Structures are given as structure tokens and as C-alpha cells.
Amino acid sequence: MKGQYPEVINNHSFSLNIIKYNNPIEEIDELANFIIKQGYIPIVWRKASGLMLKHLSNYFPLFDNIDIGYLNEPIEIIKFIIKRPQNRVAYILEDFHHYIGEKETLNESVGEIRSLLKELSRNLNDRNDKVYLFVPNFYELPPELINFFYKSSKILTKNTENNYLYKYGQLLTDSDYLSRIKPLIGGDILIQRMIQVLTQMESNNPLLIGHPGVGKTALVEGLAKMVFVKNVSFQLKDKIIYSLSLNRLIAGTKYRGDFEIRIEGLMEEVLQNKEKIIIFIDEIHTLLDAGASEGAIGAADILKPLLARGEFPCIGATTFEGAEYFFKDSALSRRFKKIIVNPPNIEESIKILRGIAPCFEKHHNIKIEDGALESAVILSEKYINKECLPGKAISILDSAAAYCGMHGMKKLTTADIRREINLNIADIF
Secondary structure, eight states, X not given: OTTSOOEEOOOSSSXXXXXXXXXXXXXXXXXXXXXXXXXXXXXXXXXXXXXXXXXXXXXXXXXXXXXXXXXXXXXXXXXXXXHSOOSSEEEEEETTHHHHOOTTOOOHHHHXXXXXXXXXXXXXXXXXXXXXXXXXXXXOOOGGGGGGSOOSEEOOOSSOTXXXXXXXXXXXXXXXXXXXXXXXXSXXXXXXHHHHXXXXXXXXXXXXXXXXXXXXXXXXXXXXXXXXXXXXXXXXXXXXXXXXXXXXXXXXXXXXXXXXXXXXXXXXXXHHTTTTEEEEEETGGGGGTTTOOTTOOOHHHHHHHHHHTTOSOXXXXXXXXXXXXXXXXXXXXXXXXXXXXXXXXXXXXXXXXXXXXXXXXXXXXXXXXXXXXXXXXXXXXXXXXXXOTXXXXXXXXXXXXXXXXXXXXXXEOHHHHHHHHHHHHHHHO
């Protein structure tokens, strides 16, 4: 049925999957789009036509020096995938259940296919390509193959009414999203610390604590980039990271029980995908009050048991004031490990602005002088006391660039930064 998640049967890796469909024409497109968003190239196999690219150009090195007609046979395509590792390729084998057989099917032909699938599962564990068997919803795997595929789960697509993560969150490990964010300059040590905490056996939820503007969200986005390109330890290589908006989750919950329905649906969705999802919650201290009212259960009360059992992989971020409030709930706070995010110094902030300046130049169609970058840092640190670097310097730079672009100026200078600083000082007082 359109709008339902394709069902996935998974095991310990994220490489050999079985996807069940109701509407093959629409859902194979949904699956291909999902694969593309994970940064993989979808390649469809059909008995009648063999291999073909989906949603991409007609040329791919996979097809070099291959007799394509030879790969129409199910046994040969499995042998080919086993022998030819590919980088970030995802094969969709359509209606492959015909060649695996039903639970009761026992004959020589299905026996060879099943043996090859077991070998394929073992091979894919240490590789960077994936295989999806695309089969009807009624199909059940033979018992001997179940442990070689994912256990029942769901792929997160946009076309579902009950996809709470899509409704109330943002997929950070998304190629489109990552292409739009500014590069992270510095922060490598803190990202490595996050990775270390996330891979711990216990207390494996990082809590980023720092003043507004120090770059807590940017650090999580930097982690998302590393996860997306698999530049992380093996425990995180196949994860996806969602940023959850508590404001969107609460918005529109007028009646008692509305919020509980949403939060419980969200938790169920995370539980079904807990082996591959990490949730990022900014301003996590607001979780203590989220949805709580007289006679109602708040988000924290629902979340605590899941955190205690390690079933809600989570990264939190908050301010020092928010952390004080958050740590009043000892049952919740002890599930997190604190990571302090200090503001960068002047030199580090200038380096950060130099790294992200091309993004502003492209957006505002303007050239930014290096002296303007230095002035944005030095003057914002001197005159804007209630905010922190690098956030306040970035804000000044963006505002000054917008002013210059609005007035048809082609270059942003120190004088433009000074003008913007004066306007900000006037706003403060």
C-alpha cells in the first residue's frame, strides 16, 4: 500500500535486506530515492532485463566488460555481486522470491541460490555495497535464511502518514541537507569525543553543553557528515542521524492525550529502527516540561525507561543554565555523558570565518575582504557581550553581507562590519 514503510528484515549489518512491497511500481521508486539519499547508487535487477541503473545516467563502471545478458540468470547475478565489490552501490533484486522458494520448497535449484545468498551475506559484512531483495508483502523467507537478513524493521520514507521522524525532525545524514550546510572548521576533537561516547556500552548518549552560538549544532552536523561518508568507527558506519524539533512535536496538541500519541508513536518508530538511528535533541532541557500538564505524562517520563534500557540512541545539546535544570532529574541525566563546548578564541574564530566565507560570498554574490573577517571577530567580541564566538561574528558577517548585496555592492569591507556593529550596539541599548 502506498505510504507504508517497506518492511526490512535485518541482522547485525546493514548490507543484505529484504523489502516487502504492496505496490511494486510506486514503492520501487520510493526505495530508489531512499537509497540515493543515503549516498548510494541504486541498480535494479530484473529477470527479463538484467541490471539497469535507476534514476541516474546510463553509464556506470559496473557494466564495463560484462556480458549483460549473462547476468539475467539469478544464480549468476548473485555470483557476480559476490565477486565484484562496488563502492556505495545498492542492488535491488526485483521479485527474487521466485528463485529462493517458499518455506516448504526443497529442490536443487533453490538450494544453490540459498547457499549463494548465505555466502553473499557473509561477504557484504566488510564491504561498502548493499543488496535489497524486493518481494511481495505476503512472502516469507525460508527459516534457514532468516538470520542472514535484517530483522523486521522499516525504512524511513517521506510518503507515510505516521512517519513521526519525518514530520517532526530533519534527517541530518541526507546528501541534500549536507550539501547546504556550512563546513565545520575545527571541532575535530569534540566530534571524536562524541563518537567515543556513542560507541560506549553504557552511558552512551553525549550531552553537548555550551553557551548559545558556540557551535553545538554545527558539531552534530559535522558528525553527520562523517557518518554519511563512513569516516567513523564500525559501530556508527551505517547509522542515520535525525534532529528532532520538540517545538514541532508539541505544536497543535490542544487536547489531553494528543502529545502522548505523538511521543509514543515517535518512540515506537525509533524502537523499530534503534540499530540504525541516532536522535539529536537541541535544547534538551525543555524535554522535562514537554507535554507535561495536570494528569498528563510528559516526554521525559516516556523517554526515561527507553534511555535506561539503551533503546533510544540520543545526542543532547543545551546551555549551562539548561544543564542545571536538566540535571535536576537524576534518572534522566545519568543516561548522558557531558561534553563541554567552549567558545573558540579570537584566532580560532578568524580561522572559522575564513573557512565559511565562501558560503556567504556565494549566497550574497559578494567578495569579502580578509580584513572584514578579522573585524567581524574582533569587534563582535569587544562590543557584543551577551553572545559567544563564533556565532556572533558569523551573524555580523551575514548581516553586513546582506546589506552590501541589497545595495548592489560587490565587496564587503571593514567599514561595512563597523556599520553593522554600530547598528547592533544601538539595538542592545
